[in-house]
Amino acid sequence: MEVQTVHRFQLTTTLCYGPEALAELTGLSGHKVLIVTDGFMVSTPLMDRVRERLADATIEFFDQVQPNPDIETVAAGLRACLTFEPDALLAIGGGSAIDTAKAVRKMGLEQGRRLTDGFYILPTTSGTGSEVSSYAVVTDNKTHAKLPLESRDMVADVAILDPEAVRTAPPKLTADSGMDAISHAIEAYVGKGHNDFSDALAEKSLRLANQYLVRSFKDGNDMQAREHQHTAATMAGIAFENAALGIVHGLSHSIGGTFHVAHGRLNGILLPHVIEFNAGELGFGPGALTATAERYAALATAIGLTAANQRNLVLALCEWIKKVRHEMEMPTTITEAGVDRSEFKSRIPEIAHKATGDYCTAGNPVPATQKQLAAILTAII
Ligand SMILES: [Fe+2]
Secondary structure, three states: OOOOOOOOOOOOOEEEEOOOHHHHHHHHOOOEEEEEOOOOHHHOHHHHHHHHHOOOOEEEEEOOOOOOOEHHHHHHHHHHHHHHOOOEEEEEEOHHHHHHHHHHHHHHHHOOOOOOOOEEEEEOOOOOOHHHOOEEEEEEOOOOEEEEEEOHHHOOOEEEEOHHHHOOOOHHHHHHHHHHHHHHHHHHHHOOOOOHHHHHHHHHHHHHHHHHHHHHHHOOOOHHHHHHHHHHHHHHHHHHHHOOOOHHHHHHHHHHHHOOOOHHHHHHHHHHHHHHHHHHHHHHOOOOOOHHHHHHHHHHHHOOOOOOOHHHHHHHHHHHHHHHHHHOOOOOOOOOOOOOHHHHHHHHHHHHHHHHOOOOHHHOOOOOOHHHHHHHHHHOO
């Protein structure tokens, strides 16, 4: 008998969005809540509002989250969890706080802690999609390796998408996280696991980014732009959680493990080059388009770009990314991003090798050899 594959599209997290979304925290009243965040966030006006909403809860803070959380930070968070014995977790911050909370929750559950009365995430950036994904990345500081974790235990029950939580994100952070969201939508749209559901979310996410990302970069107090860019980032997160990512992320993780450049900034540098590679020669030369080139052309059309033919639509998508990147004053090469040219050059074989083994690389629509990845890395110098 032929074995049929059942396809699944998972929607687990309840999304509370809009200017009053923070009110959802009252659902934690009466509970013991461990708040996972960083030291800066504890003394912000946002945290005052959170405390107000949690007035009827017993709260404790783990506020030692560092950028790119490492094994030691996660261990310290787990210790806080085992000591306090919360029944709910609340992550507040960007990708680092969220990933730390996810890892702590997974290990806390494995240690028999209840933690079953709610896993809430309040993102303060619009980009990672981590609030709806089952992934987290922890860094091993000794080897600089990025250790990916994946578990249903790390999926949030509730994501609170309150635009007030991102109002104070500075322009550079808005640009980096916004470009990360754009790369999630584009990679999910062409990724190996893409489907009608993820396509719809990726398209809408990119349409919203086209309309609102640069606006929220130019004026952080433009709350209409903030609100829509915030939902756009989460949509892209649901899309890639259910489709795949690709070599933009494979390469970005690998570069980011060696050179300290913001993840979204790296993605913005890589995206046009990866699209050219994935579209293949046929995407740009004479002859019929590849299936992947057709996907890029369809996405370009979905965000309202026009061109004389399909091939030029692929180019138009690349040009659109470059335009958004330019408007947000983002670097176009790795050297513009502050990396030493000769040091980067000398590390290319090693970075390309690491990227071949990255979990995102497997989702790329076109297989990429180490040599081909090295060529992309050479092109971004
Ligand atoms: Fe990303």
